[in-house]
Amino acid sequence: MFRLAQRPSAAARSLLSSAYSTASPQKIPLALVAELRKQTAVSISKAREALTHSNGSIPGALEWLQQDLVATGTAKxxxxxxxxxxxxxxxxxVLSHGAGLNTVGGVRAAMIELNCETDFVGRNDLFAKLAMDVVHTAAYISEATDKGPHFASLSLEQLQEAPLLLHNDPSAAPTGTVSTAIRDTIVKVGENITLRRASAIVEDAPLAPKADSARRLGSYVHGALHGxxxxxxxxxxxxxxxxxxLAKFLRDESARTQLGLLERSIARQIVGFDTLSIKNRAENMSEEQVLYTQPFITLAGEFNGLPVEEALKKWSVSNGLVGEGGIEVLDFLKWSVGETEQS
Structure with a gap:
């Protein structure tokens, strides 16, 4: 049988406490410090402090760091x-691009703007991964609306309370919320971080898909960081x-490849111009602010330079999508960091 050791005297406890509190961080092997930093990205001094408190135990140091984050994160x-x-x-x-060879359709995607104080932190790998985890969570938790497919703003409060889902390991069990992940990153980078806005689009796959109509999503990020x-x-x-x-078109591998290039070209076109609408409005916009009247400069090949609307019609015919309709742009979302939001 195991017996509890006799409780040390008050003097002994004081001596032990003093010994631990004055333990030299230099006694912690550098290999342990490096391993802990590899797993957590904390500073060298914080890694040594955690290992000192846990007597050189990596699991114990990880637990101490988590408790320290909770204790100091809110104050920071x-x-x-x-x-x-x-x-x-x-x-x-983009979790679902829409109709394809082996899918009947349905689209699911989200966009978020995550802000920090400096461009240095904005280009930091830790911050970029946080942004991707938050937007992946936003896309996953969003629901379809009864107003048809369109980009809709998300409640920041609800998003911040949602369990954070890792973009590179969606099956991993959440260990915190979006809010706590932002708080923890604030502690690590030493800057204020705010979730400014979030929007999503969700259209579930139809129970009885139409044989002649389907949705698709195109996306583009200018100057993407860290892959x-x-x-x-x-x-x-x-x-x-x-x-x-349509069905014949989607069965053709070459046609699907060309469709992917077209989708990206449209998304790039929207970014490349001061695009405010798809078609002309009554606000007397310039032609370069209206997508359909812009010269399609991001589309390679024979239709390059044509007005976007004309190019889409000719592209549709050229790729076997003859008949009424062809390819059209229904809605778009374009954001730049720090811009004034448009109504």
């Missing part, structure tokens, strides 16, 4: 909360394909 976030956040990233997540779908400017475009030959 409150301390920097008044600082302006004019830098950051726009993140894009992730986040940068200073980004766009999402909702397209509709309408043709009696």
């Amino acid at each position: 976030a409150a301390k920097v909360s008044s600082r302006a956040t004019n830098q950051g990233l726009v993140g894009v997540s 992730l779908s986040c940068g200073r400017v980004a766009s999402l475009a909702l397209l509709n394909i309408c043709s009696p030959y």
Whole structure:
């Protein structure tokens, strides 16, 4: 049988406490410090402190760091909360592009703007991964509306309370919320971080898909960082394909490849111009602010330079989508970091 050791005297406990509190961080092997930093990205001094408190145990240090984040994170976030956040990233997540060879359709995507204080942090890998996790979560938790497919703003409060889903490991069990992930990152980078806006589009796959009509999504991120779908400017475009030959078109691998290039070209076009609408409105916009009247400069090949609307019609015919409709742009979303939001 195991017996509890006799409780040390008050003097002994004081001596032990003093010994632990004055333990030299230099006694912690550098290999342990490096391993802990590899797993957590904390500073060298914080890694040594955690390992000192856990007697050199990596699992114990991880637990101590988590408790330390909770204890100090809220205070740190409150301390920097008044600082302006004019830098950051726009993140894009597309979970379902729409109809394809082996899918009857349905689109699901989101866009968020995550802000920080400096461009240095905005380009940091830790910040970029946070942006991608947040936008992946936004795309996953969003629901279809009864107003038809369109980009709709998300409640920031609800999004921040949602369990954070990792974009590179969606099956992993959440360990915190979007809000706590932002708080923890504030502690790590030492800057204020704010979630400025979020929008999503969701249209579930129809129970009885139409044989001659389907939705598709195109996306583009300008200056994407770290191989992730986040940068200073980004766009999402909702397209509709309408043709009696749609099924044949989607079975053709070459046609699907060309469709993917077209979708990206449209999203790039939206970013490349001061695009405010798809078709002309009564506000007397210039031709370069109206997508359909812009010269299609991002589309390679024979239709390059034509007005976008004309190019889409000729592209549809050229790729076997003859008949009424062809490819049209139904809606789009374009955000730049720090811009004044448009109504």
